[in-house]
Each structure stands twice: as C-alpha cells, then as structure tokens.
Amino acid sequence: MAKFAVIGLGNFGYTITETLIQKGAEVIAIDIDEKKVEEAKSIVTDAIHMDCTDENALHNAGVDNVDAVVMGIGGNKEVSILTVAILRKMGVAKIYAKVDSELHSRILKIMGVKRTIFPEQYVGREIANLLVSQHIFNYMEISKDHTMVEILVPDYFTGKSLRELDVRNKYHISIIAIKYKKATVDEDGENIVKEETNVLPSADDVLQKGDKILIVGKKSDVNQLVGTTQ
Amino acid sequence: MAKFAVIGLGNFGYTITETLIQKGAEVIAIDIDEKKVEEAKSIVTDAIHMDCTDENALHNAGVDNVDAVVMGIGGNKEVSILTVAILRKMGVAKIYAKVDSELHSRILKIMGVKRTIFPEQYVGREIANLLVSQHIFNYMEISKDHTMVEILVPDYFTGKSLRELDVRNKYHISIIAIKYKKATVDEDGENIVKEETNVLPSADDVLQKGDKILIVGKKSDVNQLVGTTQ
Ligand SMILES: Nc1ncnc2c1ncn2[C@@H]1O[C@H](COP(=O)(O)OP(=O)(O)OP(=O)(O)O)[C@@H](O)[C@H]1O
Ligand SMILES: Nc1ncnc2c1ncn2[C@@H]1O[C@H](COP(=O)(O)OP(=O)(O)OP(=O)(O)O)[C@@H](O)[C@H]1O
Structure with a gap:
C-alpha cells in the first residue's frame, strides 16, 4: 500500500x-x-x-x-x-x-x-499556448519538440475519412482521438447532446463539422497545421 | 496580430x-x-x-x-x-x-x-496520479473518462513489434508515441545518449527495454494495463 x-x-x-x-x-x-x-x-x-x-x-x-x-x-x-x-x-x-x-x-x-x-509556470505556458491559437482547446507538451493539441476539425477535413485524409503522410501528424457530439436522452428523459471521445479511431471514421480532434506531432508540424486552420 | x-x-x-x-x-x-x-x-x-x-x-x-x-x-x-x-x-x-x-x-x-x-489543483491532481503509479512519467486527462499516460515499456512488451502486441484489440488502448534512447555525439565530440520521440509509430516498430510509450485509452483500460505493470 x-x-x-x-x-x-x-x-x-x-x-x-x-x-x-x-x-x-x-x-x-x-x-x-x-x-x-x-x-x-x-x-x-x-x-x-x-x-x-x-x-x-x-x-x-x-x-x-x-x-x-x-x-x-x-x-x-x-x-x-x-x-x-x-x-x-x-x-x-x-x-x-x-x-x-x-x-x-x-x-x-x-x-x-x-x-x-x-x-503557475507550467499552467501559465499551457494557457498562453491556448490563447494564441484560439482554435486550440487543449495543449500538452509530450517532449521538448513534440506536442499534443485538441482542435476543432478544420473545414477542409470535414466529411472526409481518416483514410482519405492520410494525415500521417500529408502532414506528419497523427490523429489519436476524435471528440464528437452524440444526441442522447438523460435520466429525466430530456433530449441532450453529450460529448463522446473515440480513442481508437479507425481509418473509416469520418470527421464531421463540430468534432474535435486530438493530434500529435513535432511542434513545427502541429503549428503548421494549426496555423493554417485559423 | x-x-x-x-x-x-x-x-x-x-x-x-x-x-x-x-x-x-x-x-x-x-x-x-x-x-x-x-x-x-x-x-x-x-x-x-x-x-x-x-x-x-x-x-x-x-x-x-x-x-x-x-x-x-x-x-x-x-x-x-x-x-x-x-x-x-x-x-x-x-x-x-x-x-x-x-x-x-x-x-x-x-x-x-x-x-x-x-x-495548484490542476497540477496537484496530475502529480498525485504520477505518485501512485510510480511507473507513470506523464499524465494527462483527455476527457473525463479518458487519459494519456507515459510509462516505461512493460517487461512483457519488450522485444515485440506493435503489430505483434496488437494493443488496440488486446487492451483497448493505443500507443501514440515511443520515446527511445539514441547514442549520438554532442558538439564537443563526447559520446552521449539522447532521448528521441517517435510520434508516428509504425506496426513494425519494436519496443525495447528502457523505452517509454505514450498510451491513450479509457481510464479503466489504461489503469488496468498500468496496474499490471507495477
Ligand atoms: N489592484 C491591483 N491592480 C493591479 N495589480 C494588482 C492589484 N492587486 C494585486 N495586483 C498584482 O497582482 C499580482 C499577483 O497577485 P497575487 O500574488 O496575489 O496573486 P497570485 O495568484 O498568488 O500570483 P502567482 O501567479 O504568483 O501565484 C501581484 O504582482 C500584485 O502586485
Ligand atoms: N514550518 C511549517 N511547518 C508546517 N507547515 C507549514 C510551515 N510553514 C508553512 N506551512 C504550511 O504550508 C502551507 C502552504 O504554505 P504557502 O501557502 O506558503 O504555500 P503555497 O505554495 O503558496 O501554497 P498553495 O499550494 O496554496 O499555492 C500552509 O498551509 C502553511 O500553514
């Protein structure tokens, strides 16, 4: 113990x-x-x-x-x-x-x-990174050269499957999770929208407008992709 | 600007x-x-x-x-x-x-x-999570049910390729990055060991003793795997 x-x-x-x-x-x-x-x-x-x-x-x-x-x-x-x-x-x-x-x-x-x-310093850096990139919802340093960020699916990714997007080869990053909204019913029978996380995304999963994706890569590659989505 | x-x-x-x-x-x-x-x-x-x-x-x-x-x-x-x-x-x-x-x-x-x-609360929780699981080097909450942790490669993973390990099907988690040591030479010509991060791991990559892996999954699945490595 x-x-x-x-x-x-x-x-x-x-x-x-x-x-x-x-x-x-x-x-x-x-x-x-x-x-x-x-x-x-x-x-x-x-x-x-x-x-x-x-x-x-x-x-x-x-x-x-x-x-x-x-x-x-x-x-x-x-x-x-x-x-x-x-x-x-x-x-x-x-x-x-x-x-x-x-x-x-x-x-x-x-x-x-x-x-x-x-x-205060650790969190201050994380928050500042989120601030300059308004589309970043979460940010984490994996190593001194690599990060993980959570962003809204860029317009030019919507409606496409991971296989079609081929982000590893095109952008040198990988999509490690997809957060999507699911219409469901809560305990009072109310229709609500719940956010779900798919941590085992498959090649045939299609990214929808409004989804968020968690991506991992070298800081330069991630910044390049995130920079273009602003 | x-x-x-x-x-x-x-x-x-x-x-x-x-x-x-x-x-x-x-x-x-x-x-x-x-x-x-x-x-x-x-x-x-x-x-x-x-x-x-x-x-x-x-x-x-x-x-x-x-x-x-x-x-x-x-x-x-x-x-x-x-x-x-x-x-x-x-x-x-x-x-x-x-x-x-x-x-x-x-x-x-x-x-x-x-x-x-x-x-203090955000970091306090992260550090406490690292403390109870001595083999965890990094910890991050991806959503309220999912986490990303960085652990030493468990003994029963060493020497195996990602394809052989088939962690998605066996453990319902995914390995999103591998940190490995690379023998290299620094600017003074000294032999040093540098830590490198592979954020685009491929199915044929083999995990070595001493490597660290970043894994993502539901908290229960991650805890199950990490629990067994202690
Ligand atoms: N009325 C005010 N107007 C402008 N600045 C103020 C005012 N009151 C306090 N400050 C400044 O706010 C800063 C932070 O205050 P304080 O140290 O209370 O916060 P903290 O949350 O403990 O800071 P830390 O980030 O170091 O943990 C101090 O430098 C202080 O001078
Ligand atoms: N000599 C001491 N022995 C035991 N406890 C002490 C001693 N000196 C200070 N403390 C306690 O340590 C606690 C934290 O101190 P302090 O508020 O200075 O640190 P802090 O880093 O600002 O805390 P926080 O985690 O809230 O940011 C306080 O509850 C205080 O009573």
Whole structure:
C-alpha cells in the first residue's frame, strides 16, 4: 500500500492529499496551521499539527518511513529549503517539492529533490499556448519538440475519412482521438447532446463539422497545421 | 496580430506574458507593484503601473480593445472579482482568470469569465496520479473518462513489434508515441545518449527495454494495463 507524507496543506498540498486518498494511498498530512490540520482530518486519518522544520517531530510522525514526501510549501522558501535539508539528512530518498521560482527549483534540485513543481509556470505556458491559437482547446507538451493539441476539425477535413485524409503522410501528424457530439436522452428523459471521445479511431471514421480532434506531432508540424486552420 | 492584456504579474501572469510575447502576440502588462512593472518592461513594450480596479485607468490602457484579458490575481479574491465585474461592464467578452478556490471559480464563471484556471489543483491532481503509479512519467486527462499516460515499456512488451502486441484489440488502448534512447555525439565530440520521440509509430516498430510509450485509452483500460505493470 503506497504511503506518502504531504507537508504543507495549501491548495497544492491539499489537492495532492485528497487525490492520493481517492486513489487508495495512505497519507500523513502535516501543517503548522491548526485550521488546515482540522480541515485535513475530514479526509485523512493521519493529520498532524507540527512545524516541519522540527526534526524530532518529523521522525515521530513517521516521515522517514514513507515511499515519498511531497513538499507543498511554495511561498516560504526558507522553510521549504530547510525542511528538504532535514529530510535528506534523515535519509528520505524521494522528495517532490512545489517551488515558486526558477532559483528555488535549482536549489532544491541540487539538494537531491526528485522533481520540482512550479504550477503557475507550467499552467501559465499551457494557457498562453491556448490563447494564441484560439482554435486550440487543449495543449500538452509530450517532449521538448513534440506536442499534443485538441482542435476543432478544420473545414477542409470535414466529411472526409481518416483514410482519405492520410494525415500521417500529408502532414506528419497523427490523429489519436476524435471528440464528437452524440444526441442522447438523460435520466429525466430530456433530449441532450453529450460529448463522446473515440480513442481508437479507425481509418473509416469520418470527421464531421463540430468534432474535435486530438493530434500529435513535432511542434513545427502541429503549428503548421494549426496555423493554417485559423 | 493577437493582442492581450495581462492583469497581475505574479508567477502565472508573468509566465503568460512571457510566453505570449515569445509566440508573437502583443501584450499590455498591468500591475499595481512598480517593481513588477519594471521587471515586465524588459520583455514587454506596454507595461503599465496602475490599480486594475480603476475603470478609467483600464480604459486608458486600452484594455477594452484586446482579444482577451488574462487575470493573474489569484491571491486577492476581492480585487479579482471587482476587476472582472468592471471588465464585463466595459464589454470585455473573453476573460481568463486564475483562481485559488472552487468558490472563486464558481463566482467568476457566473460572471461570464470564459475559463477559470486553478494551477495548484490542476497540477496537484496530475502529480498525485504520477505518485501512485510510480511507473507513470506523464499524465494527462483527455476527457473525463479518458487519459494519456507515459510509462516505461512493460517487461512483457519488450522485444515485440506493435503489430505483434496488437494493443488496440488486446487492451483497448493505443500507443501514440515511443520515446527511445539514441547514442549520438554532442558538439564537443563526447559520446552521449539522447532521448528521441517517435510520434508516428509504425506496426513494425519494436519496443525495447528502457523505452517509454505514450498510451491513450479509457481510464479503466489504461489503469488496468498500468496496474499490471507495477
Ligand atoms: N514550518 C511549517 N511547518 C508546517 N507547515 C507549514 C510551515 N510553514 C508553512 N506551512 C504550511 O504550508 C502551507 C502552504 O504554505 P504557502 O501557502 O506558503 O504555500 P503555497 O505554495 O503558496 O501554497 P498553495 O499550494 O496554496 O499555492 C500552509 O498551509 C502553511 O500553514
Ligand atoms: N489592484 C491591483 N491592480 C493591479 N495589480 C494588482 C492589484 N492587486 C494585486 N495586483 C498584482 O497582482 C499580482 C499577483 O497577485 P497575487 O500574488 O496575489 O496573486 P497570485 O495568484 O498568488 O500570483 P502567482 O501567479 O504568483 O501565484 C501581484 O504582482 C500584485 O502586485
């Protein structure tokens, strides 16, 4: 049974705790703020009120016996850095830490943190990418040169099957999923339109106006295709 | 030429500004903190020192003439809500706003904000998903029932071609990309190993130990496959 310690129950730490619990993991939730600890008690059995820079308290909480520790203290660099130093001294191998600047990230990485997380920067970049390409509904970096984007089916694709479109050869991208609207009836007998996702598109599937497609490819190839649909 | 106004240059607002500029858009960057405005001047021509709850100042800054406004003030709900109310009164149609709670998000949505963004929650969920499945390197929700995950090639897939594996029929998922290591030489003539991504995998591609694959499918199908690889 996977066991984690989450230190700092701000928005990030609380979400991590809540999601880990939903996925069946055990969590020790720690915060210096009694109110946050009380809030956590509704979802976690082990919610501990303590100062995470107190090495004895960390040891008593069993933080050196978990699979990984998540640091959710972005706003207070000194506390974050000191706590990571203590955790590393205690032999904690896997630490994931929220940071709020590149410098904070570099310091923690040098100290052996496995992964630093900068939510505002990560999401800021994603949103900016969506903004400049109004037809992009979703955007994700697959590697530094490749992306996945979700776009409305361009006009010149509508009514054509994937076989006819032959996007791999023509545009060097692949269509990995099609989102389409399905007229259906809800639990009250009302006619509603529901969005369905087909993640195993076949060569004979035909793209309709209003559908969305998820495409994957090199950034330059994806930008070329998306650029022409604006 | 796409034109945006970014109000609030915290980590999120600054990243949005920086990324939009990199993508060739025009940006009006606004903040009440002179230091933040000075910092922004190094990347934006239009960096304005003002209080965003001042309707005249917003009008003089040309905020009612942009394609969309991005609110980067998560921490101060009252300022965020008041400013959105003013922007809507000025006729601004497209507003994207950072929020720091579900309640904040619901309020802004009712007021007509096109999209609310809660970075700590969005990233917190992604990281928690990565944590419980140690073999997951990347995770993204494609729709409420479908995900894309990046995993190490499971042992029982190694040495087999995509045609042999027939994952669509056997596991109801599709392999949309393969990340593999390539021995190469860097600019100093040093032998290095570089990670390459193949986003157009063909049926004859063979998966090697140590490769990573990006798979797409219904959450239940993906979890079933990933669950068995732990
Ligand atoms: N020394 C400490 N020991 C334990 N918890 C602490 C300590 N210092 C701060 N915290 C807690 O860490 C939590 C997160 O801190 P803070 O709000 O500074 O980070 P944040 O990165 O801005 O959070 P968010 O995830 O909401 O963006 C708070 O609940 C705070 O009480
Ligand atoms: N009335 C205002 N007018 C203009 N700018 C403001 C106003 N109030 C706050 N700001 C600016 O908004 C920016 C972001 O505010 P704040 O730090 O509260 O938000 P945040 O959501 O925590 O930011 P981050 O993106 O760093 O997480 C700050 O630079 C601040 O100076």
